[in-house]
Amino acid sequence: EAQVTQNPRYLITVTGKKLTVTCSQNMNHEYMSWYRQDPGLGLRQIYYSMNVEVTDKGDVPEGYKVSRKEKRNFPLILESPSPNQTSLYFCASSLGGTSTDTQYFGPGTRLTVL
Amino acid sequence: QKEVEQNSGPLSVPEGAIASLNCTYSDRGSQSFFWYRQYSGKSPELIMFIYSNGDKEDGRFTAQLNKASQYVSLLIRDSQPSDSATYLCAANAGGTSYGKLTFGQGTILTVHP
Numbered sequence: 001e002a003q004v005t006q007n008p009r010y011l012i013t014v015t016g017k018k019l020t021v022t023c024s025q026n027m028n029h030e031y032m033s034w035y036r037q038d039p040g041l042g043l044r045q046i047y048y049s050m051n052v053e054v055t056d057k058g059d060v061p062e063g064y065k066v067s068r069k070e071k072r073n074f075p076l077i078l079e080s081p082s083p084n085q086t087s088l089y090f091c092a093s094s095l096g097g098t099s100t101d102t103q104y105f106g107p108g109t110r111l112t113v114l
Numbered sequence: 115q116k117e118v119e120q121n122s123g124p125l126s127v128p129e130g131a132i133a134s135l136n137c138t139y140s141d142r143g144s145q146s147f148f149w150y151r152q153y154s155g156k157s158p159e160l161i162m163f164i165y166s167n168g169d170k171e172d173g174r175f176t177a178q179l180n181k182a183s184q185y186v187s188l189l190i191r192d193s194q195p196s197d198s199a200t201y202l203c204a205a206n207a208g209g210t211s212y213g214k215l216t217f218g219q220g221t222i223l224t225v226h227p
Contacts, residue, residue: 033215040122043158043202043217058214090157099145099206100165103215105157 002027004106006091012112013081021076021109023091031094032074033058033103034066036087043090049074081113117141118205120218127225133190135221137203140184144205147186148215149177152200161188161201193225 004025013019025032033048035058045058049068063085065077074093078085089109094101117140127133137147146165150158164170164177164186176189186205190197200222204215 035217040219042219043204043215045214045216048214059216100163102148102160102163105159108155108157 002104004091004093004104006089006106006109008109009107010110012114014114015082016080019078019081019111021078021089021091021111023074023076023106024072025074025091025093025104026072027093027095027104028071029093029104030071030096031101031103032068033092034064034074034076035090035092036060036085037090037108038087046076046089078111081111083113085111086113087111118203118216118218120201120203120221122219122221124222124224127193127223129193129195129225129227131193131225133193133197133223133225135188135190135201135203135223137186137188137218138184139186139205139216141205141207141216142181142184144207144216146206147177147179148204148206149175149186149188150202150204151197152202152220154200158202190223193223195225195227198223198225 034046035043047066049055091106092103094103119138148163149161152158164179170177174191178187200220202220203218
């Protein structure tokens, strides 16, 4: 089944404890992206990647890191999480990132930083 | 700041009615527009996309695009209670920003029996 998977789905952590949220897709998509969703603010892009070893900042990259060492994986790293990073996170992928390519979303990771 | 604006609602319509969801965008360079549906606690799922002026129909859904007015809409005919969800409008700038979607805040739709 074609899908985007994320792990963990739920995470409660404390301020400053490094964490990684994994994202994997099995559709051989070139383009992958991370979003966060907060009430009243909608979905905002954190980072995106157009291919292996090619990443760039989205609208809200502060406090996050990413890497793209393999085509299928695009982990999101929070080196020193803070409470304002409490949010619902979505990973998405699309075939080539052209203007009409559909982005498919993972199931989401609900992160709480205490 | 390139923006996509939606009325947050909630929009309430009776079962069987037409629901009309609207979206405006600020970036005239935006090339394509996507409508996603999101149920509470779930991930967004694509309904349809449009990139040419005019109407595009898919089943009970019709997307409308007017680039001169920078306006996108989604019509849902014969609305069902299962259509109750948040509807997200997104714009893709294309060009060197290909793949980057800018989302509106979403419109909450409630279809009551």
